[in-house]
Amino acid sequence: MESKAIRAKFLEFFNSKSHKIVPSAPIVVQNDPTLMFTNAGMNQFKDYFLGNKTPEANRVADTQKCLRVSGKHNDLEEVGLDTYHHTMFEMLGNWSFGDYFKKEAIEWAWEFLTEVCGLPADRMYATVFEGDPSDGLKADEEARGYWKSIIPEERILNGNKKDNFWEMGDTGPCGPCSEIHIDLRSDEEVQKVNGRELVNQDHPLVVEIWNLVFMQFNRQADGSLKNLPQQHVDTGMGFERLAMAVQGKQSNYDTDVFQPLIQMVAKRAGVTYGKDEKIDIAIRVIADHIRAISFTIADGQLPGNAKAGYVIRRILRRAVRYGYTFLNFKEPFLTDLVSLLADQFKEVFPELDAQRAFVAKVVREEEVSFLRTLDKGLKRFEGIKAEMDGKVIDGQKAFELYDTYGFPLDLTSLIARENGLSVDESAFQQEMEKQKARSKSAAQQSTGDWIVVHEADTSEFLGYEQLQATSKITRYREVKQKNKSFFQIVLDQTPFYAESGGQVGDTGVLETADEKVVIFDTKKENDLIVHYAKALPKNLEATFEAKVNATRRKLTENNHSATHLLHAALREVLGDHVQQKGSLVNDEVLRFDFSHFAKVTDEEIAQVEAIVNRKIRENIALGEKRNVPIAEAQEMGAMALFGEKYGEFVRVITFDPEYSVELCGGTHVPATGQIGLLKIVSESSVAAGVRRVEAITADKAEAYVQGQLNLLAELKELLKNPNDPKKAVASLLDERNQLQKQLEELNLQQGSALKKELLDAAQEINGVRLITQEVKLPDANVLKQLSFELKNEVSNVLVVLAANLNEKPMLSVIMDESLVKAHGLNAGEMVRAMAKEIQGGGGGQPFYATAGGKNVAGLAAALQVGKQLIGEKLNTEIK
Template identity: 40%
Template sequence: AAAYRPPTLLRHSRTARARSYRGSAPELPAARVRGTFLDFFRKEHGHLLVPSSPVRPRGDPSLLFVNAGMNQFKPILLGTADPRSEMASYRRVTNSQKCVRAGGKHNDLEDVGRDLTHHTFFEMLGNWSFGDYFKEEACRMAWSLLTEHYGIPADRLYVSYFAGDAASGLPADEETRQIWLDIGVPPRRLLPFGLKENFWEMGDSGPCGPCTEIHYDHIGGRDAATLVNTDSPDVVEIWNLVFMQYNREVDQSLLLLPQFSVDTGMGLERLVNILQGKRSNYDTDLFTPLLHAIHQISRVRPYSGRTGAADVGKVDMAYRVVADHIRTLSVCIADGIHPGMSGAELVLRRILRRAVRFCVEVLQTPQGALASLVPTVSHILGDVYPELHREADRVTDIINENEAHFLSSLQQGSRLILRTLNSVDYKHGVFPASVAWSLHRDLGFPLDLVDLMLEERGVQVDRQELDRLITESHKVKLYSDVLNVETLTPVMLDVLSLAELQRLGVPHTDDGLKYQYRLEQGRYVFPACHATVLALYDGQTLVSEVSGGQCCGVILDQTCFYSEQGGQSHDQGYFTRDGLQDVVYSVEEVVLAGGYVIHQVTAADSLKTGDQVQLHLDQVHRLSCMVKHTATHILNFALRKVLGSSVQQRGSHVAADRLRFDFSVKGSLSVSQLQQVERCVNDIISANQIVHSQVLPLQRARSIRGLRTVDEVYPDPVRLVSVGVPVSELLDNQTDTQTSVELCCGTHLLQTGAIEDLVIVSERQQVKGISRIIAVTGQEATRVSIINAQTDVVSQQQRSLLSMLVFSHHAFLRLRFELRLCWRRTAGGKCWWTAWTRTLCR
């Protein structure tokens, strides 16, 4: 909303506004609608304007895309926000959030284009209260904005509220009903509904509560109460106000939250539709420039807004699909999500290919037409989301590359279908499912397109066999996920337990010892740590004691263990209890939630609050992580130095045995470029440069020239890590030396020489525009270097093979450790693999 600077908030008379509801020219451009909303809450009601988060969720594996305004605020609602971060101080907040609903639970993809309202990308206007105002103020602000500032006639609005649910033991939300009556909503326009319509839940467990929704009647001058919540296109929901006052427990019971919150959401596209007097979102100024641009590059008639049978040849559907999908593609790619083969990337690939097919098959556009629409998207949305301007060229390149690859795959797939048809006598008219599935799995050839091509020739796929292959593929993926030994689920405290810790006055964990190591005669010395058990969590609630064999989370007054964050693996080790030195409590996971470090252990013996414990850090593992983390920073710097400043970090992971680094780049690196990067890294290693770190106020740290950051919520103050140049010189701009300088909470070497050597063993494009480097250091790097020296050129395939060889021993040890752990937990349980496990774990 930075580009919007209205002199005053809008307060139209009902007479002036009535003209737009009769379908005249738009009075309010979309930019002013968005700006009026944000200014209303920011200027008149003291809300903090928080920028939209990227559509890639921050640390939330339950989502493919950000699909609601509340996603970025989940840490507050769950009580896990870092108490040192700005987010922890939020009380009243407003924003316009970029959202994508395609894939997963919220999936509008196949509906897009068929009607006039569904979208894969949309903007969610919202306001939030975290322990501040609640139902009355939220309702009064919403009504004031709609009826006074936007001038929507009150007699067009209907309000729903929660009617209660006897089976769940939930009473009707009479408080909200009375608030609306006091505001002036007539009883006949105030409608009760049940759990499905008016009770919002974050998931199977977690914060939840009743909601009240405001609905708009497009027709007016009638009683439309019976059309509310019936999916009528004439009466639509425009604003949902959620009152989070309960927590859904794992056993499905409901408990009151210690802090009530308000979460509201209103789709910008639908609101603009109403305020501009339209019946279709595609007739508003959020879409009309795109539809005009599509017509300019197509060979079909202009857009006319038809649907269903009236839309002959699905021309208008094609217009809507392409207009919607190019917005989604532009936003996602600008935020670092590229078309690919799994997760959100796979969904984006389907969106791109769906758009390309409608361009080519219906709109008859030339190749490259889809990407030519990117500047129009930037023109419409770029002022409020500036990354669309900044990344426009890269977005265009990636769309063009993926389109060319898809069209090539279509040609290849078509040839294979024809060759298969010509090589077999299809008197029974059945096409082999294995060929159809191979086309889809290996080339991304759409199965519905296979059906269409075969239908033209009077042939059809063996549907029963194809369904079996699809089911089998899903089973293989599930089995692969189960066998992934790195996806252990940590014991995480729920919002009520975190609030109980605060109520009891349990202090946040002091984990400063994780940084207090030193170099003595070339060896790292790590501090001893003696701690007190302050709290125990059994997976459902806080307890005072756990018994032997019980899995639990342990909170101590202090710790020297590093909790998993910032892409670095958690520390390993164990602790012993005073008076019971022979019994080892192995630390399996270390996580951070709401300022508390939670050590996940399976208790070898009883453990209770107040017990004194001695922590024993796996120093070899920690030092290996420190080596890899510092090497990752240097690699990031080297890539930018060799390839240019356009390189952006897109992800990383630091483990004891290797480092992984994902970054934006147009194509795979050449052997020469990889060698330059390695030389740059190893020059810094050989120089044994000092690694400086200092804790600074976040705002001051951000002022440093050349600072590298990623999309994270940083604490304030924040830790800054610089290689070779003291932080004081960077702050005072006393040096022109280019160096690695990043905000980072990880543990690092004190001097770079301990890395010894770095070798890139694998580099390949994960998706178009995103490359992944895997590198090793120290002795592993030396072994790879010896092999490299025996060949003139190491190809990408050879590097991948070397990577497998280097990691095979680590993978075996990891698997052996996991099996041994499982065997111990089941106490040699009677199952078919017990004997094999015993043999392997000896």
């Protein structure tokens, strides 16, 4: 059975069990401070488990893109070395939100595996939670009872808290789980060792295939467990492992999920997969990592130097290094795999297919960048290894590899392990802290548990229609950060917009007759609207007037609506390949990132501005439709952002159906005329294939234009108000260039005059024509030309000049190349020693070197050091 068919049968099976089939969430997590990436299928349903949101269906199923490379769930180090761990993987899952529980979850899992997939019942084992006294948890006898009605008791095994109690993170939904393991060994191997002895023992062919999690608890910040409002089922089955089992393979990488990639890499490298273990590992790493890299970029996360971006860069560089070292790939190769991957998954994850050119471009630029330093970095690693006495690489050396050659720590650690070494990671982190010059404690914060004030099913957002509402506090918690703290507050209904989609969160106040509490920010936590305050109200049970800062909101709306107009104009001028890759919208400025592979020219910027301002003058009324079925919105031509999670129903924002139609949850102007004016103030590169424009609107745009006009008027006045200012400036520049040339000629003449004096003062010592002199010259170019002219006119010459260049000290040492070998003289070594006297430094070639400094008074002493060094080499005293 092909992998595509396996996936389809899973979804069909649970659809027949009244499950709603939902799309995968993006691999990059939005609005959840506890997660960087989607690491399990349940992430997108977290609010349902917590009771913060009512599910649209009580039963759902899907296949979810997951990434496990950081935090609690991190499989990176095992990838490639074994045959069943991955960075990016698909997780097939079915969920029940307060509907069915353990019985149905267990029975349906067994039915699907044995009857639909045809897996042998006698090769599978079930584990159940054995309990944990430290958490006050008893053994899961309920799950054991259901399994006993299906399989013999000897194939039901106990599992400890590590293996059979699932937690998404340090806090949040959790519960006991029941895992299904399968034994894929040969009959001969099974006869030798019973499969139950190998469950959870990291055997490559006795592997967990499905985890049935029974969500019952919420882990609190203090470590305690609290019952969830309802019991839920959360199951996760590794699609790649299932394919291995169904297709009767000995490795995930032998399935048709990975083989197209593996064979393409092997062909490109001119090798055969399966012949050499080191080569096989390299190919497996590349086949795995390109999936993580490509899908994450397609979902909106570009490689970078911080947080999620740095994780993706680390994965990419790890793959490049494996290809370089073991497959002899000296040129970019990962980029060529993107199209194959896009073709393979276009039916299930079409976002990669839609952006294949963009993703390939980003990957290529990252490869080119790292390949520039990889060879030098590997040579430096060999140098470090040769300098070592023990088996632990010094943290400072590891940091040098990171800082100078771009080696992430885990890459250095990997190469070290391949050489039987390890890295002092603690010392590395100390160096990292120094370089970033940051206070680690300033970023640390602890968040308390929610304290319920009023029970409420939802927190309703009213901010599209009104900027003031009557509200009650439903819950709050304290957040401590360094030596200060603030509070997070949830209201039953709120006009405050929570930061999302690039638009900043609202500010304002919660007000009663007795007091006023300032709200300094509003953010989302999953789907919860959270208000940030420096203090709590005295009476938490009071009824408040929640008031948004109307002026700030209005200016923010100007900029947000302008981004929609700008997006459409960029597509009109540059082409349909333009896609939004990020934005920032506040009351001061709008910033818009988009896919494009070249600098936007001044002419193109002018065209974009003209189109946007024409649309502003047309005063187009805002078109808004809420709760539009996603399919209908797409038929309307609505632009969706890759990396955003859209539900079954969406909000569509239109400014002229023929011009701008986008899916958007932000707030907007009632008509474009309110924006007044848009002015683009900068255009730049953000990353490979991504450009950024910054613009201002309304009053700020008018003030900017007026400022430019005022500046032009002042310049015209300085130029005596010419009829053609441009021509007048060009004339001034031409005159300046002519004067500059004349000055250079005079300077050179001064140097030539000095040259005769220096030649007359030359000494001949042991066959060497020696010129040592303190001189005054106009600039460094004259000093250089004078030095070379002396060298070219006199044989066996050695020239040492200590120059005062308009009160800036500079040293120059130049000699005939024959003197370097004949007398062991070295210009670079000489200037470095002399430069100490002028509080500077320098260097160069053995026959020519220069140095600059700060102390012009030290020139005489520097010259004396030079004479002493020459005397030591020529065995004589130089005066």
